Amino acid sequence: MPRRENIGVASAFRQVQKQARQLLVGLRKEIRGKEAELKRLREEERRLALMTGGAEARGRATGARGGRINWRAVLSQLPKQFKASDIRGVRGLREKRPSEIFAAITRWIDAGMVKRRARGVYERVA
Secondary structure: OHHHHHHHHHHHHHHHHHHHHHHHHHHHHHHHHHHHHHHHHHHHHHHHHHHOOOHHHHOOOOOOOOOOOOHHHHHHOOOOEEOHHHHHOOOOOOOOOHHHHHHHHHHHHHOOOEEEEEOOEEEEOO
C-alpha cells in the first residue's frame, strides 16, 4: 500500500507543478503587456516633451546634470533685458559654472541673438 500513497503524492505534486507553470506563463504574458504599455507611454512622453521644447525629451530638466542644454530655449525664457544672474533663474541652470553661462552669452552675441547694453546687461534681439 505505501507505493500507492507515493504515487498519489507524486501525482498531486505534478498537478501543483502544472498549475505553477500555467501561472508563470500567464504572469510572463502580463509582464510583457505591462512592458509594452510602459514603452508606449515613454514614447508618448518623449514626443510631448519634444513639442514643448525638447530638453525634457531626455528625461531631464533644461540643464540637469550632464544633459545637453537647449540654449535657444533658455534664451526664449529670459526677459528682453537680462543679466547672467537671470539665466541662473532658469530651471536646471542654478549649478552651472559661470564659464558655461558666459560661453552661452558669447555664442548668442556672435549669432546676433543678443546685444550687450552695459557691463553685465544684455538684450535679446527681436
